[in-house]
Amino acid sequence: MSPLKITTRDTATGPVLAILGDLDYAHAGELRELLTTLTLRPGQRLVLDLAGMDFCDSSGITALIAAHHHAQAAHADIALAAVPANTLRILRIVGLDQIFPLHPDTESAARSTRPSR
Amino acid sequence: MCRTGRQTDPADPHPDTRSDTDPATDTDACTDADAGTDADADADADSGKASNAAFAALLEDSAEDLYESAPCGYLSMLMDGTVAKINTTLLDWLGLDREAVVGRMRFTDLLTVGGKLYHETHFAPLLRMQGRIGGIALEMKQADGARIPVLVSSVVKYGGGGEPLLIRTTVFDARDRRAYEEELLRGRKAAEEARRQAEADRARLQEALAVLQQSLLPATLPPVPGMETAAHYCTASPDRLGGDFYDVFPVDGKRFAFFLGDVCGKGPQAAAVTSLTRYTLRAAALHDSEPVAALSTLNKVLHERYSAGGDPRYCTAVFGVLEPDPATGQVTVRIASGGHPPALVLRADGTADFLPTPGGLLVGVLPDARFVAATTVLAPGDTLLLYTDGLTEARTGEDRDTLYGDEALRAFAAKHAGRRPQAVVQALTGLLDEFGDGLDDDTALLALGVPALDDDTAAYPTPDPDPATKSTR
Numbered sequence: 001m002s003p004l005k006i007t008t009r010d011t012a013t014g015p016v017l018a019i020l021g022d023l024d025y026a027h028a029g030e031l032r033e034l035l036t037t038l039t040l041r042p043g044q045r046l047v048l049d050l051a052g053m054d055f056c057d058s059s060g061i062t063a064l065i066a067a068h069h070h071a072q073a074a075h076a077d078i079a080l081a082a083v084p085a086n087t088l089r090i091l092r093i094v095g096l097d098q099i100f101p102l103h104p105d106t107e108s109a110a111r112s113t114r115p116s117r
Numbered sequence: 118m119c120r121t122g123r124q125t126d127p128a129d130p131h132p133d134t135r136s137d138t139d140p141a142t143d144t145d146a147c148t149d150a151d152a153g154t155d156a157d158a159d160a161d162a163d164s165g166k167a168s169n170a171a172f173a174a175l176l177e178d179s180a181e182d183l184y185e186s187a188p189c190g191y192l193s194m195l196m197d198g199t200v201a202k203i204n205t206t207l208l209d210w211l212g213l214d215r216e217a218v219v220g221r222m223r224f225t226d227l228l229t230v231g232g233k234l235y236h237e238t239h240f241a242p243l244l245r246m247q248g249r250i251g252g253i254a255l256e257m258k259q260a261d262g263a264r265i266p267v268l269v270s271s272v273v274k275y276g277g278g279g280e281p282l283l284i285r286t287t288v289f290d291a292r293d294r295r296a297y298e299e300e301l302l303r304g305r306k307a308a309e310e311a312r313r314q315a316e317a318d319r320a321r322l323q324e325a326l327a328v329l330q331q332s333l334l335p336a337t338l339p340p341v342p343g344m345e346t347a348a349h350y351c352t353a354s355p356d357r358l359g360g361d362f363y364d365v366f367p368v369d370g371k372r373f374a375f376f377l378g379d380v381c382g383k384g385p386q387a388a389a390v391t392s393l394t395r396y397t398l399r400a401a402a403l404h405d406s407e408p409v410a411a412l413s414t415l416n417k418v419l420h421e422r423y424s425a426g427g428d429p430r431y432c433t434a435v436f437g438v439l440e441p442d443p444a445t446g447q448v449t450v451r452i453a454s455g456g457h458p459p460a461l462v463l464r465a466d467g468t469a470d471f472l473p474t475p476g477g478l479l480v481g482v483l484p485d486a487r488f489v490a491a492t493t494v495l496a497p498g499d500t501l502l503l504y505t506d507g508l509t510e511a512r513t514g515e516d517r518d519t520l521y522g523d524e525a526l527r528a529f530a531a532k533h534a535g536r537r538p539q540a541v542v543q544a545l546t547g548l549l550d551e552f553g554d555g556l557d558d559d560t561a562l563l564a565l566g567v568p569a570l571d572d573d574t575a576a577y578p579t580p581d582p583d584p585a586t587k588s589t590r
Contacts, residue, residue: 062381062429093433094457094479095456096456
């Protein structure tokens with residue numbers, strides 16, 4: 001069990017949220033709360049950098065979906081970067097790999113244009 | 118008080134009538150002693166003499182007055198209980214005149230009936246035996262019939278030859294104390310009532326919870342002609358409402374629908390989604406039993422219900438339709454999945470393979486979700502196994518850090534391929550038990566099989582299958 005730490009930085013294409021630690025039942029609410037304060041402009045891309053994410057359960061997946069909805073509501077894009085293997089496996093099972101553009105790192109996630117769905 | 122030794126006994130029925138209460142006499146005696154011990158400090162002694170005198174004058178009101186107006190009741194009685202002397206305080210409490218009491222009444226006449234009884238059975242015998250008794254709670258009665266709770270202490274005064282002469286008694290008003298005790302008792306009663314109420318509420322809630330829980334899962338699976346069914350539900354924690362669900366039900370004369378899934382989250386909110394999911398799928402199947410259509414309906418319902426509130430709720434689900442062919446004994450299974458781990462097909466020849474439904478999306482996430490259907494045919498001896506990811510996500514190994522995984526499950530299933538659904542579910546239940554605390558999540562199992570032709574214990578059509586099994590770790 002490691003606590004969740006989220007750092008936000010703004011890039012030319014939009015905010016990048018680095019998620020460190022456990023995105024689980026106990027902590028997923030923090031990401032969802034942060035999302036409500038996050039301003040996204042139309043056409044921007046929200047990138048979730050999961051390189052430092054140790055664990056993600058169904059509550060974490062729900063928070064990712066909430067992030068997707070938040071971006072969609074703002075007419076912005078969303079992309080996941082550096083998804084850990086175990087989370088990637090779950091995303092594939094539940095079909096979310098079709099919804100989230102997946103990138104090896106934040107640079108390519110921010111660089112690429114419209115996601116290929 | 119330096120006069121104690123010379124004080125007239127206020128309780129003596131034959132008191133010395135000599136007045137011995139002159140404060141001046143007393144003060145002089147005291148200051149004489151002071152002067153004798155400190156002859157050089159005349160000035161100090163003079164001022165001390167003055168203040169002592171004033172102090173003594175205040176304190177040493179007459180013994181008679183102290184007796185009569187003391188903040189407690191005094192009473193002296195002869196050995197037969199006849200009141201010989203009683204102070205004004207007690208007379209005032211009782212609302213009686215001295216003339217009516219002294220020499221005319223016995224102590225017990227001043228008590229209530231209950232007090233009298235207690236006096237006869239306990240108070241008096243103990244007093245006779247011990248010569249004294251203290252702090253006994255009795256009730257005295259006032260002239261107007263009201264009761265005064267009192268605390269009574271008595272000592273026997275003996276003559277020179279050891280013969281008992283009289284009984285001296287003090288009476289303390291215990292009304293305040295009684296009120297306090299009654300307040301305590303009332304408080305205790307209120308607390309007990311609150312506890313009883315809380316227990317009743319808890320029992321009622323548990324009853325309601327049990328009814329709701331039963332609405333989430335079928336108590337038994339209906340008999341499916343030409344098939345055998347078995348199910349198992351294992352909750353990771355007994356106080357949590359399960360998020361997994363399954364069901365089997367007829368959709369028309371010859372076909373049956375089934376589903377199994379997993380609602381995200383735990384507790385009452387998850388249970389509400391489970392309930393909505395179960396009954397939506399049942400209703401949807403009656404309208405259109407095509408698996409993709411049923412899941413699409415569920416998707417619309419969940420998305421419409423939960424997406425707006427900023428609290429998305431979703432589930433994974435496998436939905437399928439069974440179409441038995443009595444002529445061949447085979448059953449055609451059409452199945453669709455929304456974000457759920459693939460079903461396993463255990464073949465009569467001892468193999469087991471996943472029935473892939475890749476790309477089916479979590480149900481309820483997007484307004485228009487894609488679901489993927491697959492079809493297979495179950496021949497005699499084949500079994501379709503549905504499970505939730507509590508099974509494949511169980512942590513195994515010494516450090517509980519390795520996931521059990523799909524391949525291990527497939528290999529395990531292959532070992533039990535060809536066996537009847539009941540046996541397969543039993544083997545998996547044993548596996549779940551072995552996981553112990555490595556099992557984090559609820560796990561639901563549903564096995565639907567066609568009995569082998571040589572299996573004469575499972576004639577066609579099947580008898581009532583065993584009820585669904587449930588367990589709690």
